Amino acid sequence: MVRVRFAPSPTGNLHIGGGRTALFNWLFSQSNKGKFILRIEDTDQERSKKEFVDEILYSLKWLGFNWDEIYYQSQRFETYRKYADNLLKSGLAYIEKSPEGKEAIIYKVPAKKINIRDLIRGEIEFDSSLIKDQVLIKSDGTPTYNFACVIDDAEMEISHIIRGDDHISNTPKQVLLYEALGFKIPFFAHLPLIMGIDGGRLSKRTGATAISDYRKNGYLSEALLNYLLLLSWSPGGNREIIGIEEAVKLFDIKTVNKTSATFDLKKLDWINNQYLKNADPEKLADELIPLLEDKKLITKEKFDRGNLLDLVKLFQARLPRLNDFVDWADFFFLDEPVMDEAAVKKYLDADNPLLSKAFGLFVQSLDNLEEYEIANIESAFRQLVADLGMEAKQLIHPIRVALTGKTIGPGLFEVIYYLGKERSKKRLLKWVR
RNA sequence: GACCCUGUCGUCUAGCCUGGUCCAGGACAAGAGCUUUUCAAGCUCUCGACACGGGUUCAAAUCCCGUCAGGGUCACCA
Numbered sequence A: 001m002v003r004v005r006f007a008p009s010p011t012g013n014l015h016i017g018g019g020r021t022a023l024f025n026w027l028f029s030q031s032n033k034g035k036f037i038l039r040i041e042d043t044d045q046e047r048s049k050k051e052f053v054d055e056i057l058y059s060l061k062w063l064g065f066n067w068d069e070i071y072y073q074s075q076r077f078e079t080y081r082k083y084a085d086n087l088l089k090s091g092l093a094y095i096e097k098s099p100e101g102k103e104a105i106i107y108k109v110p111a112k113k114i115n116i117r118d119l120i121r122g123e124i125e126f127d128s129s130l131i132k133d134q135v136l137i138k139s140d141g142t143p144t145y146n147f148a149c150v151i152d153d154a155e156m157e158i159s160h161i162i163r164g165d166d167h168i169s170n171t172p173k174q175v176l177l178y179e180a181l182g183f184k185i186p187f188f189a190h191l192p193l194i195m196g197i198d199g200g201r202l203s204k205r206t207g208a209t210a211i212s213d214y215r216k217n218g219y220l221s222e223a224l225l226n227y228l229l230l231l232s233w234s235p236g237g238n239r240e241i242i243g244i245e246e247a248v249k250l251f252d253i254k255t256v257n258k259t260s261a262t263f264d265l266k267k268l269d270w271i272n273n274q275y276l277k278n279a280d281p282e283k284l285a286d287e288l289i290p291l292l293e294d295k296k297l298i299t300k301e302k303f304d305r306g307n308l309l310d311l312v313k314l315f316q317a318r319l320p321r322l323n324d325f326v327d328w329a330d331f332f333f334l335d336e337p338v339m340d341e342a343a344v345k346k347y348l349d350a351d352n353p354l355l356s357k358a359f360g361l362f363v364q365s366l367d368n369l370e371e372y373e374i375a376n377i378e379s380a381f382r383q384l385v386a387d388l389g390m391e392a393k394q395l396i397h398p399i400r401v402a403l404t405g406k407t408i409g410p411g412l413f414e415v416i417y418y419l420g421k422e423r424s425k426k427r428l429l430k431w432v433r
Numbered sequence B: 001g002a003c004c005c006u007g008u009c010g011u012c013u014a015g016c017c018u019g020g021u022c023c024a025g026g027a028c029a030a031g032a033g034c035u036u037u038u039c040a041a042g043c044u045c046u047c048g049a050c051a052c053g054g055g056u057u058c059a060a061a062u063c064c065c066g067u068c069a070g071g072g073u074c075a076c077c078a
Helices: A016-031 A050-063 A077-089 A145-155 A165-181 A211-216 A221-230 A244-250 A265-278 A281-294 A305-318 A324-328 A341-347 A353-367 A374-388 A392-404 A412-419 A421-429
Strands: A003-006 A035-040 A069-072 A093-097 A103-107 A113-118 A122-127 A134-137 A160-164 A187-191
Touching: A003 A016, A003 A160, A016 A035, A016 A050, A016 A160, A016 A187, A016 A211, A016 A221, A016 A244, A035 A050, A050 A211, A050 A221, A077 A093, A077 A103, A077 A134, A077 A145, A077 A165, A103 A165, A113 A165, A113 A187, A122 A165, A134 A145, A145 A165, A160 A165, A165 A187, A211 A221, A221 A244, A221 A265, A265 A305, A281 A305, A281 A324, A305 A324, A305 A412, A341 A392, A353 A374, A353 A392, A353 A421, A374 A392, A374 A412, A392 A412, A392 A421, A412 A421
Parallel strands: A003 A035, A035 A069, A160 A187
Antiparallel strands: A093 A103, A103 A134, A113 A122
């Protein structure tokens, strides 16, 4: 039975690196029909916070990782103590007194060669004579990381330990403890680290690192997962877009790369857009509603869901992040569009009589339409442009800016249609002298 | 400093195990163009890498050795 665990320490949010470790553990458990266990490593009573536990659990759920069992190390202190006492009795550990008279339990590290077989890296050899004696129970009575970790992994019958590269040098210390305690040694797989763009560890300086920040910024969990998957693993066949169900089928821990990967926000944006394009508009609308309320663009009582769905369909193919909708589509919700000054300067010369005339005539032709629909709006526009002897784009850009305040956006005739006749007219008339 | 891990386009990677099909393939980014309606959308094209040096071999990105570079760890933090 495959049993893996993800063991975060609640001294901060779940970050990208932790999310990736959780992903690979979860994937491995799913593809082997095993169990995914969550263990909260809250032995540091100073730095561990309940709010971080909540945040971590929330983020894991958002990513779609459901755990089969959950444990808290802070509830298992007697267990660690019991094993430490055993080691004391068997003479493998000793007591050290601090100047204040407090006692810590220390493991006497024997000198020997330790071989670790890593599923990703192959054999790694260590010489334990280079490792100093290890504290098991600190003088405040709490266990150290390496000690609690080994006892828990053994008691929880973890079969495969999949964790970050930064734990490689902890492994020989832990293997020694497995042997001293008479536990069976599990399989190890050390994942390469994710680096920031500056080459060092991923940090706040190099971009948001908390998983929850990505959710807040409009990334879909499917997209984040897909991106994280591609960091140090490849499904082969030049595939870039791969869903989690398929990944479960194709994943093999032995094919994970050994090299650390640099986190690239641009590629994440691209993947996010790929998912946004194909996402269910209903689902996107649900996520957008609170954001739009937040920006006071809509209110609970007064908004048309059908209309919002139309707008989502109009924009979803071109959004890198869902949140961009709020800025890009604001003109649909506001009484007056927020004007981009540079765009106004470039396209809406108030002293241009031709522009004023064209706008006036276009407003008339909107009024004369039998049916206010996209195709009719376009043909009326084409007719007008032909009559005036203008190029279409000479008028399209100014109209877009007048209606939306921006130079970018969906096709103009869709904009005019969804904005509605009255509002379109009103915004155009503003520029008619 | 010691120990450990790693080294293919700017970035993520395929290929490496089982040498020849690789003067190295794909994706993101960047640049150019097309789409005569913009664009962060779409399409086309371009730029761009086997860290270096030695071996082994008829033949090396692929095997071996060394060098260099990057990263990680050396806590009564986890």
